[in-house]
Amino acid sequence: MLTTKDKIITASIKNFLIWGYEKTSLSMIAEDIGIKKPSIYYYFRSKEDLFTTCINYIMDSLEKSLTDSIKNIKSSKQMLESIFTTLFEFNSNLSLLVGNSYDKPVNMLNLLHLGINRFCAVKERIDRYYDTLKNVFIKMIEIGKKDNKIRKDLDTNALALELIAWIEGLFALSTVYSSFNINTMRNSLYNNMWKTIAMPESQKNGFFKKKPFSKTISLGTKW
Template structure:
């Protein structure tokens, strides 16, 4: 097709859907290929590996979310709740990547209630990983691709970032600054700025 980069995007969109539903491990190259109406081996002309595709998908989705959130911050007028709602809605677009989607919505918790709930049950390290899972989708990524340099770095970064307060819900603070801090923590090292 016309353009190599354009074709990569096609793959990202198509594979992203499959990944988001089945997770990294359960998604096979053959499945991705079939969705693209291609031979399995042809994909390797555009991507180095399955991980490579997944990485591209996560990057793509994370970038969208980052932009959405940034826009959200700018468009906030004042009340916390309004903003929370806005951010929450935007979150959904990213959560489609997440297997925790159901856990969140089945229980009718919003994103923040959900995080606060699990927060009580896990210690810091586990929570950090959970956050990574929730925001960067794909529990499977953590468990199956953990040996990749890239992911290992992302986890490390997230662990460090734990110092930045994530939970502002009931506190009065400068929200804009805080959200920006969170964005930095969440996406530092994940999304090229």
């Protein structure tokens, strides 16, 4: 059984995701759950207070899912898959919350951005989330490099940020570009992503297998 406070938070997240901060009115939220506008003020000091609570709620929950999802995973490929899946599932849950179909992701980045330029508490919470996410990716990349599964010629820090941007960009793009359905392409997107960062098959055991071959051509030869 959800408390009134929980209902307000859920309805707020839904409306903020659909309409953004400004266009969401407290009356809309109240109407969604069958209460009157002033009742919201019993639980929250202001619209800003309500918004900040929603962002914290989302970020806490997403951060927990992420750290849980990679616990006890040792392989970098499984880690990437797990992060990928967690982010997709989280987005799908938000999609269902706002009443979208499975095929229409929500634009969370957009909501975050709306909050950042207005409230500094939101800005700090979001920075903390991305610090966490970046560290998860860095850990995955370092394990992959150590195990010869991920290419070593890619800058780790830049790659972590690029993978985050890549995934966030996919969600964002799918909300602005009608012909792009992220879910029907999900597998080929993930496969491409892994292929681009993975160590090429021919170099995986390069040191042991290739050395004799390398010696047969002169140093410095380009081929």
